[in-house]
Amino acid sequence: xxxxxxxxxxxxxxxxxxxxxxxxxxxxxxxxxxxxxxxxxxxxxxxxxxxxxxxxxxxxxxxxxxxxxxxxxxxxxxxxxxxxxxxxxxxxxxxxxxxxxxxxxxxxxxxxxxxxxxxxxxxxxxxxxxxxxxxxxxxxxxxxxxxxxxxxxxxxxxxxxxxxxxxxxxxxxxxxxxxxxxxxxxxxxxxxxxxxxxxxxxxxxxxxxxxxxxxxxxxxxxxxxxxxxxxxxxxxxxxxxxxxxxxxxxxxxxxxxxxxxxxxxxxxxxxxxxxxxxxxxxxxxxxxxxxxxxxxxxxxxxxxxxxxxxxxxxxxxxxxxxxxxxxxxxxxxxxxxxxxxxxxxxxxxxxxxxxxxxxxxxxxxxxxxxxxxxxxxxxxxxxxxxxxxxxxxxxxxxxxxxxxxxxxxxxxxxxxxxxxxxxxxxxxxxxxxxxxxxxxxxxxxxxxxxxxxxxxxxxxxxxxxxxxxxxxxxxxxxxxxxxxxxxxxxxxxxxxxxxxxxxxxxxxxxxxxxxxxxxxxxxxxxxxxxxxxxxxxxxxxxxxxxxxxxxxxxxxxxxxxxxxxxxxxxxxxxxxxxxxxxxxxx
Amino acid sequence: xxxxxxxxxxxxxxxxxxxxxxxxxxxxxxxxxxxxxxxxxxxxxxxxxxxxxxxxxxxxxxxxxxxxxxxxxxxxxxxxxxxxxxxxxxxxxxxxxxxxxxxxxxxxxxxxxxxxxxxxxxxxxxxxxxxxxxxxxxxxxxxxxxxxxxxxxxxxxxxxxxxxxxxxxxxxxxxxxxxxxxxxxxxxxxxxxxxxxxxxxxxxxxxxxxxxxxxxxxxxxxxxxxxxxxxxxxxxxxxxxxxxxxxxxxxxxxxxxxxxxxxxxxxxxxxxxxxxxxxxxxxxxxxxxxxxxxxxxxxxxxxxxxxxxxxxxxxxxxxxxxxxxxxxxxxxxxxxxxxxx
Numbered sequence: 071x072x073x074x075x076x077x078x079x080x081x082x083x084x085x086x087x088x089x090x091x092x093x094x095x096x097x098x099x100x101x102x103x104x105x106x107x108x109x110x111x112x113x114x115x116x117x118x119x120x121x122x123x124x125x126x127x128x129x130x131x132x133x134x135x136x137x138x139x140x141x142x143x144x145x146x147x148x149x150x151x152x153x154x155x156x157x158x159x160x161x162x163x164x165x166x167x168x169x170x171x172x173x174x175x176x177x178x179x180x181x182x183x184x185x186x187x188x189x190x191x192x193x194x195x196x197x198x199x200x201x202x203x204x205x206x207x208x209x210x211x212x213x214x215x216x217x218x219x220x221x222x223x224x225x226x227x228x229x230x231x232x233x234x235x236x237x238x239x240x241x242x243x244x245x246x247x248x249x250x251x252x253x254x255x256x257x258x259x260x261x262x263x264x265x266x267x268x269x270x271x272x273x274x275x276x277x278x279x280x281x282x283x284x285x286x287x288x289x290x291x292x293x294x295x296x297x298x299x300x301x302x303x304x305x306x307x308x309x310x311x312x313x314x315x316x317x318x319x320x321x322x323x324x325x326x327x328x329x330x331x332x333x334x335x336x337x338x339x340x341x342x343x344x345x346x347x348x349x350x351x352x353x354x355x356x357x358x359x360x361x362x363x364x365x366x367x368x369x370x371x372x373x374x375x376x377x378x379x380x381x382x383x384x385x386x387x388x389x390x391x392x393x394x395x396x397x398x399x400x401x402x403x404x405x406x407x408x409x410x411x412x413x414x415x416x417x418x419x420x421x422x423x424x425x426x427x428x429x430x431x432x433x434x435x436x437x438x439x440x441x442x443x444x445x446x447x448x449x450x451x452x453x454x455x456x457x458x459x460x461x462x463x464x465x466x467x468x469x470x471x472x473x474x475x476x477x478x479x480x481x482x483x484x485x486x487x488x489x490x491x492x493x494x495x496x497x498x499x500x501x502x503x504x505x506x507x508x509x510x511x512x513x514x515x516x517x518x519x520x521x522x523x524x525x526x527x528x529x530x531x532x533x534x535x536x537x538x539x540x541x542x543x544x545x546x547x548x549x550x551x552x553x554x555x556x557x558x559x560x561x562x563x564x565x566x567x568x569x570x571x572x573x574x575x576x577x578x579x580x581x582x583x584x585x586x587x588x589x590x591x592x593x594x595x596x597x598x599x600x601x602x603x604x605x606x607x608x609x610x611x612x613x614x615x616x617x618x619x620x621x622x623x624x625x626x627x628x629x630x631x632x633x634x635x636x637x638x639x640x641x642x643x644x645x646x647x648x649x650x651x652x653x654x655x656x
Numbered sequence: 657x658x659x660x661x662x663x664x665x666x667x668x669x670x671x672x673x674x675x676x677x678x679x680x681x682x683x684x685x686x687x688x689x690x691x692x693x694x695x696x697x698x699x700x701x702x703x704x705x706x707x708x709x710x711x712x713x714x715x716x717x718x719x720x721x722x723x724x725x726x727x728x729x730x731x732x733x734x735x736x737x738x739x740x741x742x743x744x745x746x747x748x749x750x751x752x753x754x755x756x757x758x759x760x761x762x763x764x765x766x767x768x769x770x771x772x773x774x775x776x777x778x779x780x781x782x783x784x785x786x787x788x789x790x791x792x793x794x795x796x797x798x799x800x801x802x803x804x805x806x807x808x809x810x811x812x813x814x815x816x817x818x819x820x821x822x823x824x825x826x827x828x829x830x831x832x833x834x835x836x837x838x839x840x841x842x843x844x845x846x847x848x849x850x851x852x853x854x855x856x857x858x859x860x861x862x863x864x865x866x867x868x869x870x871x872x873x874x875x876x877x878x879x880x881x882x883x884x885x886x887x888x889x890x891x892x893x894x895x896x897x898x899x900x901x902x903x904x905x906x907x908x909x910x911x912x913x914x915x916x917x918x919x920x921x922x923x924x925x926x927x928x929x930x931x932x933x934x935x936x937x938x939x940x941x942x943x944x945x946x947x948x949x950x951x952x953x954x955x956x957x958x959x960x961x962x963x964x965x966x967x968x969x970x971x972x973x974x975x976x977x978x979x980x981x982x983x984x985x986x987x988x989x990x991x992x993x994x995x996x997x
Binding site for chain 2: 178182183186189194195224225228262263266268271272274275276278279284285286287288289290293429433436437529531
């Protein structure tokens, strides 16, 4: 499969790079899904080759805000006794490119600053006494190497016009195609003057509506991309072919639904090789634009180019999955004393390992300068006189959030019993989590495997939607659900939250990890993974969904080292009492 | 600086535009909260509105945007000091201050002026963003992601119109009257429920679902980007008509008559919906009067109150987070039952 997919995907990648290099800032950037490796390196080299004049900067995840936005220049400030500022990485990248590796782990703060600069092309700095606006028009290559549940923040991916997936590309397929440098130069100069005929624009809009893409921003980016693709072929009017390719490169991955009457045939096909590398000579001969491009045909082409995986999930009709969810809440969480959210400063000693708060220290030292200079007969030229008593260290809030993972059994046996009641119980708990500002995640299992319906989020709206859309029926892949829960709990723990798992099930497992039916194996596997979960020390609660107490659910609770509760007695207040103590651990 | 996108060229989004206009006519209604999809032109609208509003006279070089018309007692210390001589005035556009997500408390409320402290050894206050936003707008994108302690400080100042700083040996108070505009995406996490009703108006924005409006959005944006100044010129007439409308409404709004029947209606509606406190009722009347003024009328009518009721009340209802029907429809139902009564 990958041998077929590979070259097409690489061609798409080449096309994306070429378009990006025409107007990095206007297109926002590239969302690159690719594990690190030679293919990715080659891809980044292609970016450099296309526009060697652009300055490409790496944005490390651990960047401090004053390096990102600019702040006090410590050495010069201390040397001269007057405040000196230095520019941050965003401002230094003006008219360049920023690459962000492991974008899915980027903190909200980093993402927010990137987004604001992408929107406005300027950076407004208002911190540490500095107040200015500097140009910061750059393009971003956000590299995402996360697993399925971890995606970069949607706020960021929404602003990047291009999407490239190199996961299945082998290095042998990644052969650099030659693109004429002067077509890029031409496009840079002229793309804004390219006309997008009204009929094409209408077709583009119809496609976004058909695919359930709501953001006008995506629409505007796609229209820019269409023009750029046309300009690369030295055209002054965009044609249907350009539009089709722009849709493939920038819209298809945003689809949240399929058009009302999807052409069935197309689902079986391999995604079409999206486009040829722009080659002026070739297309000039073939292109014969129709006067009214058929909107249906364009939508059809768009559907045909939806990647197989996304198509499948859209077919399941769950709007909750198709959205590129803002997955794992990234690394901004409080982990230890030095990396939390600063909440103020206090006198202290940085040598003990606390972090020095420079501004507060300078402030503390400032009023004494006159006095100290007189004391020591020093002149202002000798710089600032700081004493150890001036040192201020930053205090961090060190509070663990809690993440409650709901694991709902949607199999036939459970659904038979009391699916509706289970949903009701989860809703009660959700309401409670909402009032405590917990994160919630939702895993459902039925049929052959478990599915992460909702990665940890604070949005009750999404949790509620995901739950309401939950269908029932099928086997009980309890072991797989437990495995997924354990992974998610570990991930939440890494992010600095305290995970709690709430299982709603009758405990009857009948599907093994490999998806085959069989009670005995399924049960053994489930209990084994449950004991692993218990060994990690996370809290668990099993709510028995069967009408009478079942030994199997009790056994599961025992293996998980958690509490057991029979649903009929699981009224709201009791549930709250059981779940809450977990949240209070900090 | 290139011309900002014109307010009147924003496609659809009637609710958002109306809420902002009401806040522009009567800043006393409190802030505006805009929740909704990304890319729906929330920040564009606020910047556009500020550019549309008439310029205001200020004392030259005053860091707090002092109004020269006010009696000297109302001025900041800097202006009072210079009050012996004639006050120099100048005009400035309505300030729109962005509150970046990473802004520190120092920058928001103001802090000791480090430079002067280091150089001259004097304790001087350096005004923060709140001072700059005085008489204008303070815009917070992703207000639901802002640190709680900053939000608390902001809401307190927004409500009292005065910023009181007591820190680092400084003791300063200055005026900071601004319209707080917050926006965010509910899918990213909700605003603390306690904060919701501190906003005067709240609107939901969504992308239009019809082809025509969307084509219009792209078309206008595109022609704006190709020639910003030319685009602004083409919309100038509409913009000045809108500006006149706001100016007239501002003059008119003070003198709008509120009949007893309308008062009773507003009170009855709030009672029916069980909103806490009087703030809902008062905002209902204020927003209604601003709307009446925008419609060039002299008397507040029940229909004005009805039109503003959703944006005034929807975030004040006792919230059941799992109620699918949403606050909007509860208000609808209450309004209908008021008719029946």
